[in-house]
Amino acid sequence: MQHKTYKSPEPVTPKTPEERIPRQFISFAFYKLDPAWRHLSEEEKAKGRQEWIDVVHKYQENEMIVRSFSLVGIRADHDILLWRIDYKIENLQQMQAELYNTGLGKYLLPSLHYLSMSKRSTYVDKINPAHDHKRSLVQPARRKYLFVYPFVKTREWYLLHEATRQGIMDEHITEGMKFPTVKLNTTYSFGIDDQDFVVAFETDYPEDFVDLLMKMRETDASRYTLRDTPFHTCIQGTLDETVATLG
Numbered sequence: 001m002q003h004k005t006y007k008s009p010e011p012v013t014p015k016t017p018e019e020r021i022p023r024q025f026i027s028f029a030f031y032k033l034d035p036a037w038r039h040l041s042e043e044e045k046a047k048g049r050q051e052w053i054d055v056v057h058k059y060q061e062n063e064m065i066v067r068s069f070s071l072v073g074i075r076a077d078h079d080i081l082l083w084r085i086d087y088k089i090e091n092l093q094q095m096q097a098e099l100y101n102t103g104l105g106k107y108l109l110p111s112l113h114y115l116s117m118s119k120r121s122t123y124v125d126k127i128n129p130a131h132d133h134k135r136s137l138v139q140p141a142r143r144k145y146l147f148v149y150p151f152v153k154t155r156e157w158y159l160l161h162e163a164t165r166q167g168i169m170d171e172h173i174t175e176g177m178k179f180p181t182v183k184l185n186t187t188y189s190f191g192i193d194d195q196d197f198v199v200a201f202e203t204d205y206p207e208d209f210v211d212l213l214m215k216m217r218e219t220d221a222s223r224y225t226l227r228d229t230p231f232h233t234c235i236q237g238t239l240d241e242t243v244a245t246l247g
Helices: 035-039 042-061 089-100 129-136 155-159 162-176 206-216 220-224 239-244
Strands: 025-033 065-070 080-086 108-117 145-153 183-188 197-203 225-227 232-237
Touching (some): 025 089, 025 197, 042 065, 042 080, 042 089, 042 239, 080 089, 080 145, 089 108, 108 197, 145 206, 162 206, 232 239
Antiparallel strands (some): 025 080, 025 108, 065 080, 065 232
């Protein structure tokens, strides 16, 4: 009986800085307000709010994408969300450090954070191939509602043959295309946070998202979902509108 000779795979040659395609860091930063804030004078609150907004505007002017959302009255554990996108993780860190030093930042405490990165999907969109190349960048729309949650697949999923996974995803993509009012943003957290992905759905019609998610439960891909909670329903507004919901 002959034994197969194992041949060591060729090492992957590191890409040079010029060959690397820049990827975005995506931050979903949730905050909870200390109730003591509401006992401050109106003058103190107005000053603190403006300081906090000025810091956000500063980073927006330096090309960081920032979208603000309120969860007041929707979830008890978070009050607002900043969805931030930048090519340098250090910018996200520095921004948070500056927010801490504002009047509002002293009372607006981080309650949850998801970190992920942009990456081109490994699955081919056979329905709309022209859309495929756009998935390597995250470009938020200006839709009113955002639904965010972490997503973890089972280890069995990653052990399936590549063609099998593509076939399952073909069905998944086909069903998703039936809901054109819902925009999906898939971001990748492998190794940099506790989940595999963070998914963010944007829409002006929450009922369409509910129907979409119910439909996704019926696809074969659903059997390979290990965890997809907690869900966060967020309402988009300007910085002034979002901060105003804090009271």
